[in-house]
Amino acid sequence: MTDVFADLVGQDEPVETLRRAAEAAARVVAGEQVAAGAMTHAWIFTGPPGSGRSVAARAFAAALECERDGVGCGVCHGCHTALGRTHADVRFVVPEGLSIGVNEMRALVLRAASAPSGGRWQVVVIEDADRLTEQAGNALLKAIEEPPPRTVFLLCAPSTHPDDISVTIRSRCRVITMRQPPAEAVAEVLTRRDGVAADVAAWAAAAAQGHVGRAKRLAADAEARGRRDAVLAVPRRLTGVGAAYDAAAALIKAADAEAAEAVAESDTTERAALEQALGAGGTGRGAAGAMRGAAGQLKDLEKRQRSRATRAKRDALDRALVDLAGFYRDVLITSLRAPVPVVHTDVASQSEAAAGKWTAESTLRRLEAVLACRDAIDQNVKPDIAVEAMMLTLWRG
Incomplete structure (x- = not known):
């Protein structure tokens, strides 16, 4: 550079x-x-x-x-x-x-x-x-x-x-x-800066909806692609009330797992460093007493780590909701024959089939439900409740 x-x-x-x-x-x-x-x-x-x-x-x-x-x-x-x-x-x-x-x-x-x-x-x-x-x-x-x-x-x-x-x-x-960059510009950066193949870069840039960092993860991380695939399979799974609750539980569980993985290494490193600084493992005079007196500092660390884990979970869940919103947006523009490209090109047949079954009004209600879920979580509504309410609306249409 x-x-x-x-x-x-x-x-x-x-x-x-x-x-x-x-x-x-x-x-x-x-x-x-x-x-x-x-x-x-x-x-x-x-x-x-x-x-x-x-x-x-x-x-x-x-x-x-x-x-x-x-x-x-x-x-x-x-x-x-x-x-x-x-x-x-x-x-x-x-x-x-x-x-x-x-x-x-x-x-x-x-x-x-x-x-x-x-x-x-x-x-x-x-x-x-x-x-x-x-x-x-x-x-x-x-x-x-x-x-x-x-x-x-x-x-x-x-x-x-x-x-x-x-x-x-x-x-x-x-x-x-700043404005949301066009997919073509994001793809060009992935190819020039990160060496991503042109076709993969184009797909990742479209799927990430202009988010450069997310596009890079999708292009390079198989697990990130797998999580996205699972989210885009949600509309097909919504066959009843029970299926809606199951889909909500699966989405929350996936966000929990992704968040836990994201913070695990830093949590372990921070705790080990603090315990070492406080004399853990020491055998000298006063070492045991020092550790007993360190409970407050360890409690503060655990509180910060819980806050970080909550933030990581919300971020992971929000990425899933953005992908889901992109799918319903694709269904809507397909239904209306809008002259714009779809976001999720690899599931275009799925969004086209949905456009043939749903009215534009019901698709819009589904899209609004996803966006409302994002807003609710941002306003500190419990994620489980917000996601369950969204899934029921997605099923009903």
Whole structure:
């Protein structure tokens, strides 16, 4: 890669804006005067899942630290370490659980107030800023209202709606809006960057509905393809009330298994590291007493790990629901003979057969049921209840 923005797919306008800002930032570092608004201290990157919000924020952070006057060359030490998340002046907040707490945010803001060690910028990248608690948001707001001279905050959120980011924070940030990249652009990146065969890349890009990361997983991971196949088989299985409940249980069980697999290694590593730090296995004087007194820290760790597992389960379930929504969308556009391609090309015969049996109105009700299930889970409705209600609607039509 010769450019930090190379992996941003189909985002020409945002990339151009970020390039100009990085060049202005480099002039600020050099002590030059720049036009008002050419560079600002707080940014929000918005867009649908898979559009590249966090990729854009990371690329911009690298361009700000670029040692070649902010061009974002991708090869200098500043670019390389920022992209690799090891730069001393670039900090990433990536929530593993359901929220970003106030203590974490206060510590980060305090650290970000120091002068950059490399002489360029202190950069704070907050992925999933929509998960900030109200108190954490207030702590961040104070820092954005009175920013240190060389600190830049980069927030990533699905939208600027008050449910995702507070109005007061939004009013103090410059917004970069990302769009869902076209499947052709995603396929081109998979082929160029990851060496995926052109036909596989085209299928994966369409199936992932513009989500670059998901497309890469589908192209490379047989288990991910298997989980998708199981989800797309759901409509055929809905032959009655009992089958609907069985399908709901299977979907929840699959999400549980995927989430458990995703967090198992990190959970084990974290616990072992904490126990070792607390003296587990030690034979010296006081070792046993130290472990007895460590119950509170182990309990806190278990709480964080449960939160991370819950988030992983919801994420896994949401990926399944997106695939299911794509199927009903395919049925609807086939029924209406819309001049757009289907998402799931490998089950086009199945969606075509369904289009011949269902009315467009009943298909739309099914699609709305899937979307309502996603919203309900996002609003903390118990997944089992939300999925069961969805399956019954999918069966009834």
